[in-house]
Amino acid sequence: MPYFDAASSLPLHPVARQALLASVDEGWADPSRPHREGRRARMLLDAARETAAEAVGCRPDELRFTSSGTQALHTGITGALAGRRRAGRRLVVSAVEHSAVLHTAEVHERAGGLTRQVEVDRTGRVDAQEWARALGEDCALACLQSANHEVGTVQPVEEVAAVCAEAGVPLLVDAAQSLPWGPVAGDWSLLAGSAHKWGGPAGVGLLAVRKGVRFAPQGPVDERESGAAPGFENIPAIVAAAAALRAVRAEADAEAARLRALVDRIRARVPELVPDTEVVGDPVRRLPHLVTFSCLYVDGEALLHALDAAGYSVSSGSSCTSSTLTPSHVLRAMGVLSEGNVRVSLPPGTPESEVDRFLDALPGAVEGVRAHLGAGAGTAAGPAPSGAASEITVDARGKLCPLPVIELAKVIEDVPAGGVVRVLADDEAARLDIPAWCEMTGHAYEGAEGIEYRVRRVAAGA
Amino acid sequence: MPYFDAASSLPLHPVARQALLASVDEGWADPSRPHREGRRARMLLDAARETAAEAVGCRPDELRFTSSGTQALHTGITGALAGRRRAGRRLVVSAVEHSAVLHTAEVHERAGGLTRQVEVDRTGRVDAQEWARALGEDCALACLQSANHEVGTVQPVEEVAAVCAEAGVPLLVDAAQSLPWGPVAGDWSLLAGSAHKWGGPAGVGLLAVRKGVRFAPQGPVDERESGAAPGFENIPAIVAAAAALRAVRAEADAEAARLRALVDRIRARVPELVPDTEVVGDPVRRLPHLVTFSCLYVDGEALLHALDAAGYSVSSGSSCTSSTLTPSHVLRAMGVLSEGNVRVSLPPGTPESEVDRFLDALPGAVEGVRAHLGAGAGTAAGPAPSGAASEITVDARGKLCPLPVIELAKVIEDVPAGGVVRVLADDEAARLDIPAWCEMTGHAYEGAEGIEYRVRRVAAGA
Structure with a gap:
């Protein structure tokens, strides 16, 4: 295992x-x-x-x-x-x-x-x-x-x-x-x-x-x-x-080179295999055995459980996996997405085949969590209907990560390009994840006042 | 061992x-x-x-x-x-x-x-x-x-x-x-x-x-x-x-009874086997496996080494065995002799025969240390010479435990009954051991001023 x-x-x-x-x-x-x-x-x-x-x-x-x-x-x-x-x-x-x-x-x-x-x-x-x-x-x-x-x-x-x-x-x-x-x-x-x-x-x-x-x-x-x-x-x-x-130490150099190649594979393959995913941390100046990524529209705790059920023991810096319900201070300081966060750190001796099997299992695990949250591949698809309001408010108060971001993604294309979605969210992870979502999806984050976040829709290719 | x-x-x-x-x-x-x-x-x-x-x-x-x-x-x-x-x-x-x-x-x-x-x-x-x-x-x-x-x-x-x-x-x-x-x-x-x-x-x-x-x-x-x-x-x-x-815990009651009997044997035999020895601590309300005694005119560290050489690992609260060269605060608080101090604590399962062999070995070990320090059985023997001075001063400055007490014991019978020996001693252990020596030998401790201790000779049987 x-x-x-x-x-x-x-x-x-x-x-x-x-x-x-x-x-x-x-x-x-x-x-x-x-x-x-x-x-x-x-x-x-x-x-x-x-x-x-x-x-x-x-x-x-x-x-x-x-x-x-x-x-x-x-x-x-x-x-x-x-x-x-x-x-x-x-x-x-x-x-x-x-x-x-x-x-x-x-x-x-x-x-x-x-x-x-x-x-x-x-x-x-x-x-x-x-x-x-x-x-x-x-x-x-x-x-x-x-x-x-x-x-x-x-x-x-x-x-x-x-x-x-x-x-x-x-x-x-x-x-x-x-x-x-x-x-x-x-x-x-x-x-x-x-x-x-x-x-x-x-x-x-x-x-x-x-x-x-x-x-x-x-x-x-x-x-x-x-x-x-x-x-x-x-x-x-x-x-x-x-x-x-x-x-x-006697085995360190050889093992570092071997694990570094496996982690490179994870870093390259995860964004290809799982849509809306961000691999974080320095791609070169890094530990040989460790890689971290975050998946939009995913509850970190649910993903941990899905991976555990599939036989993989990993860690997460998502807020839902911490006792204080706040995202990892590291991800916060980096300003990167914290939802659906997964840290993979390979022990010495990890065989290549296990990493490959993990890469096979990951997409299904993420998809399952997204489907359960009603945030499948269809999220944020479709053009804005004609005559759409140029400003929409989404009330996500009381909802925890990743729900505020899922709600935002669901409605962003209900406003025309240039239009604004205001999200009301009192979950602390939103402060990190809404700007990170904008960064990843190309929409414009216009800041927050209290628990109100403003996001301006940017047309694809703009 | x-x-x-x-x-x-x-x-x-x-x-x-x-x-x-x-x-x-x-x-x-x-x-x-x-x-x-x-x-x-x-x-x-x-x-x-x-x-x-x-x-x-x-x-x-x-x-x-x-x-x-x-x-x-x-x-x-x-x-x-x-x-x-x-x-x-x-x-x-x-x-x-x-x-x-x-x-x-x-x-x-x-x-x-x-x-x-x-x-x-x-x-x-x-x-x-x-x-x-x-x-x-x-x-x-x-x-x-x-x-x-x-x-x-x-x-x-x-x-x-x-x-x-x-x-x-x-x-x-x-x-x-x-x-x-x-x-x-x-x-x-x-x-x-x-x-x-x-x-x-x-x-x-x-x-x-x-x-x-x-x-x-x-x-x-x-x-x-x-x-x-x-x-x-x-x-x-x-x-x-x-x-x-x-x-x-499953073995505690039976083992406590067994070790208590062995410790009782040590408590009874040590003062019989080794002259000028004080067994300290409560004789009844005590841990089953532990006994501590102190031997006059003995350097605790030397005694520890002698016992170690004879194959016995014990502990000591004597000043010479501590890194700070002060006697154990426990012995000090009790006001008992600290020199030549030995703590014996028996592990569960200690056989009776080992305790008996220890009791056989102890007198020789103590005697060896005393002989080395010039404080053998003859210490403090002999009547005062006629016409002896009624007050003698012993300068033991710079000498460490047990030397000040040995010096005191050597001269106490050089003064007539009622006479006084003044001991100059700057070793901290003297503050504990000179009064304790008086308590054990029946002479009168008259107090200290700075590093000068006054001891009044009391005639045997007085």
Whole structure:
């Protein structure tokens, strides 16, 4: 059964499984104890630290293990902000960082700090020059992902690190998505990763802090892992995580090339196979194994279920798939369609045939959801009847994504070219999806006032 | 090779090992995803929560898994303090809580909160009436261990819970040491535990928060485990932890009775076998498997190494075994001897013969250390020479525990009965060990001024 949600979590790598089994009877004692069981645990921990540090590209004494990637980000950001408090209280992040970063930034703001979000382009990428302008004199820390977890776009970390270095600002890189594929280039100061993203066990993150970076871990004092990870280390899991990272790195280049070709196939074929679909993210500067697209007139949750029923496990950034009923902040920051959103992330070893079968199954799954919503291929077809009103209002209040866009599409050709459809929609996804629909269909988005959106019909070919 | 440091960490219980292996291929996906791998992980997590909740004695929806017992304490205390902020900012704890609690209290104080420490008696136990007096009108939270991790003394949790309930103050119980032996009785509000203390894997803690208790998790927002544990759940480890807890509980009563008898033997035999030794902690109201004693004129670190060389892994609260060179805060709060301190905590299944062999090995190990320090059986022997000075000063500045006490013992009979020895000692352990030495040897401790301690010789039998 094909699992295409590698960016969320991977099964344990066979090497990790072996390492876990081998160390579970050796690594259970407290590594800070001087007795032989403690010394044995300490040796395993030290060896794992050496292995992981080599893969990260830092010194072993610069690397701390944490209880998760999220914990590494929390600790890294708050520790670096506290260590640089005298420099100022500005935190610069990209608008498409992982929620763990953005939530930590919220805490910083609630405590009186300042956060500046650097916007991204339509591919989800930041611009190093814009980053440089965001820094300012009072900047304590900048934080940028190596690659985006939802759309796969690779960030210009090396250039951003250079402008940060010039401004004397440490850069924390969230490398959770890219670490399995290789070390992060550039002069970063802190780096965070998460083992279950590379086939290690859950419950292990890592935080590298370069020597010389001012760093003051917050929270209650704890002696373990230089204060970065309160609580007793899960050494067998750490050993397994380090072993898995080394193992995936050995296969990374060949596997990246292979998966990149499969993702290229998905990127090319999906718009051909499924009408009204937008593939998002940078087509070239991207993770090898990840592709995201959105389908007009589709309920993301229903599509996820249809694909699950067909045997495919994928993810989605559509609002209906989130507990808060808001579209993914990444898609929002990119200004791309969020409805009917699907993220496909291929685990290492995914055979070509599975990708082909997925491409065979996808059109039917989308069509089924569209048909169920009354938004089939006929949506938005037919010329405007003669004598049509030049302005129509559609009341889609109380209707959730993708219904407001479906209603809009149904009536757009009821107005003559140049005519206007006003859509009343209180679903938050409409703010993203109505402009994105206009972009995709060539109609003119004229803006919103409150919950009223204005769309002007543009004649085909105009 | 006998491992007698169960209170620090236990090897994986065979049932935990089995559960880990069985779930490692099923529980790696994100339990918040709707796809089949996610649903499978969610089912494992839910089942583990039911099992653990039953053992704890709470509802499954009251129980959160955390990344460690320490993390459970941090989150539990800060969340309960924040939830009760309107009630006041006083935190009441015992003086012998785990350092994770005391360090969290320090953070609370740095943020403007107030901490009241309730003192303990010489056995390490708090008094419920004294606890009631410490609460006061502005008390947000009280925090008491179920049993002490260093000396094994069981606290009167039921009585303390009753006085807290009467005052309307929630009680958080740190049950890390007692949870393997049974649920915590009494009307507690929050409870924390740690899996590697009961034969589960490291990296799993638990925090129970009773319905109706005001609780506001601090730190960055995170949806997992009701906000109590940021980051991705290590589900195979959680499954193993829950399975181990159920398994050890099934054997707990029989094993407790068996180990209690072995500990009773140690408690009785050590003072007979090793002169100048004090067994500490409550002799009856105690954990079944744990006993702590201190040996005069012994360097704790050297004794640990001697026992390790003889094949016994134990722990110590002596200052020389801590990174800060201060004696254990537990022994300090109890006012008992800290030098030559040894904690023996027997894992389930420890055979009687191992305990007997330990009792055979101990006298030689202590004697070896004493001989090395020049403090053999002859210390403090012989009558005062006639015409001895009635006051002697011993300069032990710069000398670390146990040397100041050894110096004192060497000269005490150089003064006549009623005479005084003044000891100059700047080692922090002296503050605890000189009075404790007086208590044990029957001489009169007359107090300290700065680093000068006054001891008056009392004639034997006086």
